[in-house]
Amino acid sequence: MRAERNDHNSPDRHSIRCGNEDDRPDEHEQGETGTLVREKTKTKRPSLYKVLLLNDDYTPQEFVVWLLQSVFNRSPEDAMRIMLHVHENGVGICGVYTFEVAETKVTQVMELSRQNQHPLQCTMEKE
Numbered sequence: 035m036r037a038e039r040n041d042h043n044s045p046d047r048h049s050i051r052c053g054n055e056d057d058r059p060d061e062h063e064q065g066e067t068g069t070l071v072r073e074k075t076k077t078k079r080p081s082l083y084k085v086l087l088l089n090d091d092y093t094p095q096e097f098v099v100w101l102l103q104s105v106f107n108r109s110p111e112d113a114m115r116i117m118l119h120v121h122e123n124g125v126g127i128c129g130v131y132t133f134e135v136a137e138t139k140v141t142q143v144m145e146l147s148r149q150n151q152h153p154l155q156c157t158m159e160k161e
């Protein structure tokens with residue numbers, strides 16, 4: 035006797051459920067058993083990028099603190115801590131973002147620095 039193939043939406047169908055699946059009807063029927071295997075949906079997490087601030091001898095500390103608050107949404111205390119870290123260590127992390135967000139923030143920092151005639155440099159680096 036041939037096994038009944040369960041209705042596609044039946045909750046008791048024989049399927050392997052994975053944590054990461056959607057509701058696409060992406061199933062294989064294996065042989066005559068009627069077993070339905072749902073393939074895992076690949077939802078890859080995006081790569082993350084560190085936005086780095088570089089020290090220089092000319093950009094005013096107040097400007098760097100203001101940038102960290104305005105562009106990177108840092109609290110005044112956090113902005114001061116990051117600025118002093120860069121001042122003392124030569125480089126520091128402003129934040130970690132997906133590619134487009136990191137790229138936008140680097141552009142904003144470079145543009146604001148240029149407009150204010152400061153030599154401040156900002157780059158991004160894959161985590």
Ligand code: TYC
Nearest residue numbers: 087088089090093095120121
């Ligand atoms: N070193 C600068 C000064 O003493 C301050 C500064 C801090 C500049 C961080 C750039 O990314 C920077 N005026």
